[in-house]
Amino acid sequence: MAPIAFDNIDEAPSSPRTAALYYWGGGGYNDDDAAADCNVNNHVQSQQKSDVSTLREYTTSGGGRHHHQRHHRRPVIKFHLEMDDDCNHWMFLRRPAPAQVSSSAAADTNSVQANSLQEDNNNSELLQSQNLVKQVPAAAETAEVDINSDGDFNTIPIINLDQPLEKYAKQIGDACRDIGFFYIVNHGIEECIMSDVMDASKRLFDLDLESKLALNAGNDGKEKKGYRGYFGIGAEDLDNKDGTRDLASEEQNGLNKMLKSKGDFKEGFDVGLEKQDMNVEGGDNACHAFFGRNVWPNEHKHESVIGFRQSLLRYQNELLKLADKLMIAFAMSLQIDDGAAGLPMDYFLTRTRNPMCTLRLLHYPPSLDMANSGCGAHTDYGLFTILQQDSIGGLQVRNHAKKWIQAKPLRGSFVINVGDMLSHWTSGVYASTVHRVVSPSSSSGYHRYSVPFFFNPDHDAVVEPILNDESGDGDDCGGDGGICSCKKRRNSSALEILQARYNGTFQSDN
Ligand SMILES: O=C(O)CCC(=O)C(=O)O
Numbered sequence: 001m002a003p004i005a006f007d008n009i010d011e012a013p014s015s016p017r018t019a020a021l022y023y024w025g026g027g028g029y030n031d032d033d034a035a036a037d038c039n040v041n042n043h044v045q046s047q048q049k050s051d052v053s054t055l056r057e058y059t060t061s062g063g064g065r066h067h068h069q070r071h072h073r074r075p076v077i078k079f080h081l082e083m084d085d086d087c088n089h090w091m092f093l094r095r096p097a098p099a100q101v102s103s104s105a106a107a108d109t110n111s112v113q114a115n116s117l118q119e120d121n122n123n124s125e126l127l128q129s130q131n132l133v134k135q136v137p138a139a140a141e142t143a144e145v146d147i148n149s150d151g152d153f154n155t156i157p158i159i160n161l162d163q164p165l166e167k168y169a170k171q172i173g174d175a176c177r178d179i180g181f182f183y184i185v186n187h188g189i190e191e192c193i194m195s196d197v198m199d200a201s202k203r204l205f206d207l208d209l210e211s212k213l214a215l216n217a218g219n220d221g222k223e224k225k226g227y228r229g230y231f232g233i234g235a236e237d238l239d240n241k242d243g244t245r246d247l248a249s250e251e252q253n254g255l256n257k258m259l260k261s262k263g264d265f266k267e268g269f270d271v272g273l274e275k276q277d278m279n280v281e282g283g284d285n286a287c288h289a290f291f292g293r294n295v296w297p298n299e300h301k302h303e304s305v306i307g308f309r310q311s312l313l314r315y316q317n318e319l320l321k322l323a324d325k326l327m328i329a330f331a332m333s334l335q336i337d338d339g340a341a342g343l344p345m346d347y348f349l350t351r352t353r354n355p356m357c358t359l360r361l362l363h364y365p366p367s368l369d370m371a372n373s374g375c376g377a378h379t380d381y382g383l384f385t386i387l388q389q390d391s392i393g394g395l396q397v398r399n400h401a402k403k404w405i406q407a408k409p410l411r412g413s414f415v416i417n418v419g420d421m422l423s424h425w426t427s428g429v430y431a432s433t434v435h436r437v438v439s440p441s442s443s444s445g446y447h448r449y450s451v452p453f454f455f456n457p458d459h460d461a462v463v464e465p466i467l468n469d470e471s472g473d474g475d476d477c478g479g480d481g482g483i484c485s486c487k488k489r490r491n492s493s494a495l496e497i498l499q500a501r502y503n504g505t506f507q508s509d510n
């Protein structure tokens with residue numbers, strides 16, 4: 001593992017994993033300091049809480065003392081941050097974003113660019129430890145939708161959110177219409193918050209299987225309620241649906257055939273919203289599947305996952321804000337380019353105030369048969385997905401000619417894709433595009449980690465086509481009926497639609 005710089009604190013933690021426990025506190029804390037800390041090492045989390053009395057000092061490694069920085073600039077306090085169950089009580093410092101990919105850089109072939117590490121894998125130590133993408137020149141990719149002579153896409157556009165809303169809304173609209181996938185950069189979420197959740201994910205999946213399986217249960221240790229906690233390899237089978245099965249996956253043999261026949265070769269961990277007012281566990285309302293309490297690893301038992309819950313909830317909170325930003329852009333793009341002049345800018349916002357969302361950690365171990373095993377060809381079910389992927393690569397998007405286009409890792413970016421529900425909602429104008437994940441090869445020894453955030457509407461939102469619905473009864477979105485199944489969805493609530501899809505892809509014992 002490459003060393004992590006801890007030279008601005010007086011006591012280096014025993015492992016990078018405990019770095020999340022360090023907090024630069026005290027009245028002297030300011031935005032510049034926070035940004036500097038963020039750059040010094042991505043693992044340090046700098047946060048403030050409005051009510052410090054609820055902070056519990058971390059005691060298992062001599063906590064309870066205040067540590068001081070070598071240069072005595074300001075106190076460093078080591079503790080374990082607790083977040084209240086309703087998840088609303090963090091007060092985050094808003095810091096200037098560290099250097100990210102700018103629009104001009106994104107278009108510059110000599111700058112940080114998406115690149116395929118599957119094709120160029122020789123930097124494993126750096127990659128594994130720091131989640132860095134090697135900076136090599138690659139083909140220029142821009143916000144322009146790059147359509148080839150066959151009218152098909154060959155690359156996935158990179159959209160800079162640090163520009164006027166009208167401008168990026170139009171670019172987002174174009175990408176949603178023609179591809180259904182795009183990257184966003186300069187989105188306002190700091191890289192340290194992103195890498196911290198990736199780090200937390202690796203620590204979770206590093207736990208022994210027994211401890212992970214214990215997280216595949218309800219909080220009471222009985223049957224798991226809803227989309228929460230751990231699921232093991234094979235629990236989900238994404239290419240078994242909707243006629244989108246990847247033919248290659250049917251030609252496999254040996255170990256992977258056995259593994260794949262049991263589902264995707266990945267393990268995962270789900271986190272939902274912990275909203276007290278929506279928590280209907282125990283009732284007959286199916287809402288509990290999305291709003292029940294989360295399942296968390298025991299941070300007292302496993303020191304390696306200390307800070308896990310905090311990292312995930314902080315990230316979830318940031319993504320909720322980003323989701324709002326995207327939904328405003330969607331509404332604007334539909335207003336401007338798709339004849340929905342009367343569509344309010346907050347159309348999607350008002351239907352997503354208690355969103356059914358799932359933050360999912362995924363781990364794809366190396367596979368003997370990398371072509372087939374990671375995550376089968378599928379479209380996402382919900383509104384849209386905000387995906388963070390590590391530097392290993394493997395995500396592929398299918399164009400209309402059924403050619404697989406690499407969604408290469410691009411440091412600091414998110415990959416956004418339109419789900420079936422948003423496609424349906426936009427009357428098929430936005431494309432929900434088939435994609436898959438090819439596992440890292442066993443010879444590379446790489447493990448892919450990714451963090452999709454599946455964003456969905458309020459459970460009772462009625463998702464009916466808003467454009468070009470000639471019959472006017474919300475019955476036909478004009479989209480791909482094979483995937484969309486509009487007719488079946490008439491008057492269905494978002495919850496019913498989602499549950500039907502989940503039930504179709506998860507094995508019954510998970
Ligand atoms: O792991 C990834 O990169 C994507 C996973 C995915 O597409 C999904 O779980 O829906």
Ligand SMILES: [Fe+2]
Nearest residue numbers: 378379380435
């Ligand atoms: Fe997906």
